[in-house]
Amino acid sequence: MSPAVQRAIGANPWIWHSPVTDEALAQVLPRLAEWGFDCAELPLEQPGDWRPATVAGLLGDHGLTPAAVAAVMPPGRDLVRADSSVVRHTQAYLRQCVDAAALIGAPVVAGPVYSAVGRTWRMDEAERTAAYEQWRENIAPVVAHAAEAGVRIAVEPLNRYETSLFNTVAQTVRAMDALPARTIGVALDTYHQNIEERSLPDAVRRAEGRIAHVQVCANDRGAPGDDHLDWVGFLDALDDEGHRGPLCIESFTAHNETIAVAASIWRPLAPSQDALATRGLAFLREVQRRPASSSARPV
Secondary structure (H helix, E strand, C coil), X not given: CCXXXXXXXXXCHHHCCCCCCHHHXXXXXXXXXXXXXXXEEEEECCCXXXXXXXXXXXXXXXXXXXXXXXXXXXXXXXXXXXXXXXXXXXXXXXXXXXXXHHHHCCCEEEECCCXXXXXCCCCCHHHHHHHHHHHHHHHHHHHHHHHHHCCEEEECCCCCXXXXXXXXXXXHHHHCCCCCCCCEXXXXXXXXXXXXXXXHHHHHHHCCCCEXXXXXXXXXXXXXXXXXXXXXXXXXXXXXXXXXXXXXXXXXXXXXXXXXXXXXXXXXXXXXXXXXXXXXXXXXXXXXCCECCCCCCCC
16 A cells, blocks of 8 residues: 655644744744644734744744644624624734735635634524625635735634534535635634534545645644544545645643633643643654555554
8 A cells, every 4th residue: 555645744832822922932933843843833813923024034943834824713803794894804804814924935824714713693594695695705805815925715614612604614615615716715623523523534525625724633622642533534535635735733721811711721631731742743643654545543
């Protein structure tokens, strides 16, 4: 059998810090490189948290590539069922994420780029269709700006407790159907897919032609591999779909009050945050050594 695809592996500094600033990145990025990570996913909670020129230099100095800029959607950032001023503010923020990504060389801006995390409401089918139409209209200028910058937008479906708009890959693909696949796609996140999808491999295949970014963690947001997830099936499905992009570990620290509450991190998810990252890295390296289309999970 031929070997499986060997993807780059990245980490999000949210594992240790929030907000992620120049100072935080000056601490985290050298350690990621020392441990053997290939890339970093960089959240931009507020424009100005980190300076693109500084971050580009740090990445280059340590041999890391920028996997993505992660867009953050707190209350007040919405593209659906929101006042026009809120929509304009949200579009401006997303354009700034695109500009930051272009300046550091990141190919993707990824996140729930539709509504504030934690905002939910009931919809019948007609209301959902109307919401998707409104979202397409409001995201379109951002997608056009991204296309000009050479950046792709990756839309992340979240679990039912964090949004009622895009929970599944199928919903997300349906909503973006009229938008160009080369400039907008799906951000897969194993944490959310584990809750909302009946099969991780099937969820990957439903994103056919639209996979733009991949975030990984255990089912409890711990280290990949410390879980019950079908990692072999998930990676085989990515191979089948021809997606060769990096796998980025996204988790959070229970030691930062703001992010712990926002992400519902009420307990440590590993012996330490460093262990979460390094255990996940080791597992992802090992599982990618499997023969292509293997059905056995590495021990």
